[in-house]
Amino acid sequence: IYHGHPAGKLEKDAVVTFCEAIPQQDFHVLSYQFINQKNDAPFVIVIEKRKPRQS
Incomplete structure (x- = not known):
């Protein structure tokens, strides 16, 4: 995510908010940053995507 341009903060915030809402039961979400x-x-x-749970 490159957020160093004029609309970058809005775009970054939207993507991060979306990713935070992804269900942890189905996906792992990792942020890698300096x-x-x-x-x-x-x-x-x-x-x-996580492996489907076995019933």
């Missing part, structure tokens, strides 16, 4: 960088460094969000 914590020592300034100027809105890009970051990665990974969404992994």
